[in-house]
Amino acid sequence: MLGKQLFFLLIIIGFKFATGQPNELDSLKTVVNLMPEDSLKCETYLRIADLLYSGEESEWYANKALRLSKNLNSPRLIGRSYHRLAWCHGLDEMDKKTAYLDSATIRFTSIADNYGLGSVYDTKGTILMAYGSISEALKAYQQAYDFYSKIPDSERQAGVLNNWAIAEYTGGNTKEALYKFQKALDYRITEKPISHIDIARLYQGLGECHRINGDMEMAATNYLKGYEHRNAVENIGVVESMLSLASLIYEAAERKMDTLAIVGLVNDYGFVSSLHLIESAEKTRGIADRIGMKNAIMDVRRQRNILNKDFKAAYEILLKQKQLQEEYKLSESSLEAMADMKVKFEKDQLKIKLLEEEVVNQKSQDRMTMLLFSLGALLLIAIIGLLYYQNRVKTGQLKLNEAHREQQIVSMRSMLEGQEKERSRIARDLHDGLGNLLSTLKVNIGSLQINFDDKNSKKIYGSASQMIDEACIEVRKIAHEMMPQALKKLGLRKALEDLVLKMDAIHEFDAEFHVHGKERIFDDSTNVMLFRIVQEALNNIVRYAKAKEVSVQITYSEDWFDLTIEDDGIGFDPNALDTDKGMGLKSIAFRTEFIKGTYDLTSRPGVGTLVTINIPLNNIPEA
Structure with missing residues (x-):
């Protein structure tokens, strides 16, 4: 096996030096199909995805690496594959990027891979910077730097310090930015061989900080040093x-x-x-x-x-x-489309001219002009009439659909509010009625001073007392599940955290709960809907998924609230789901629509399931 790996490694190096760096991507695509299903092939998939950087093809190779790494049962390669997948998606797919990064974090943490964890948090910092979350980005860079410090890896520490410093001066803290730029520079100028481009970037950053501080002469000095290093290469x-x-x-x-x-x-x-x-x-x-x-x-x-x-x-x-x-x-695709339209237009024009010539040969030009004008007018009137009719039909249908939808929403709201009120009433009756009755019964039985003559009677008495205790516990559990007190007393975040912790404690899978962004307080109705969605999703995982790891994550951004529930269970094909089943998923979709959000389900057999809920914050009433 080692010999094969060395053989293919030599082929890759040979391709690289024979064809040059620009053709490295094509060389790797050729070689990877000849390689055995081992870790080197997985590394090659990741390298191809890295060279492609982003897009569907990059995602395709990263997924190939993920599948192979799972077959090889290599947590390090699985983590690297998830990390690469996070880069394949754009900033408009924040939920997928964060989900992949969280999955990578879990894998790297399981093997204490500080290098992998440093890379993940460095990436998180970059993403958060792009979203304008400077404070969260600073925390991410701090964690990345701490992980690299444990290796230690001075080169990677310098890279993080550069990104960290940019975040500092973007947030207005030029003093910290200058310190971090200088600390990274102290390392870069001593490494062998030196990286002129990296050093130039650091001098550029120092120049920007001095410029913000109003020290123009020092800013110019650093810009010129950066120019000197860039010009050298x-x-x-x-x-x-x-x-x-x-x-x-x-x-x-x-x-x-x-x-x-x-x-x-x-x-x-x-x-x-x-x-x-x-x-x-x-x-x-x-x-x-x-x-x-x-x-x-x-x-x-x-x-x-x-x-x-x-x-x-x-x-x-x-x-x-x-x-x-x-x-x-004007991209190439749009230019090609315009060229196709021009060709089609010219063909149509030619047909019209041929028809006109044929008509002119049969009748005089004046009569034909009048005829064409009359036909055109009739056609125009007919088209206007048809468009008017279609518009009226469409408008009527839209109004009908809107009225039907409003009726559905009213029915939906009434049904859900009725369900929650009934749950709350039953929970209260169980707790205050049956719960108190059982507690009183327990106290009364305990106060009896009975001297039993035989062991069997004493055993029955003890068993009855124990059954009353168990009944009290079960009543409290049912009442809590029907209407959790944490949701009303402490809010959505704490209620979800309690729910996930309880699932983690009583089931075989490992469950984690993560929160990103500054918490927003929603009204009671929205809190209940979101809690029921998570509760239903977790119940589905318990019943069907056979998962080992479960992640629940909520993200508060400036304009959106995002909720994701992910598991690594057996997965399923959503298109092949029996219409008579899947009531839990229908309930999730139903409640999501009720709070004016969007619902997305991603799953395939063998690769787990990802449920994503996105809600615009302007659709959510605040408490």
């Missing part, structure tokens, strides 16, 4: 350095600050003026197909024109930027 990032320096000079001038010292520093690097910086950026090789950089150059030129009060030139640049953006939006 002919990296296109020199464009960012040059534009930052030019923009810095203009900003200092706008703020009525002395720019002589900054210009002097720039002159030492061979640039005679801020305009020379811009022109050098425009001449940088490889910028022609970089829309973002071309747009950044226009931004700095426009800033220069505004400073010089040349507003006409600034406006013309703004128009060019708009045109550039419009041209960028």
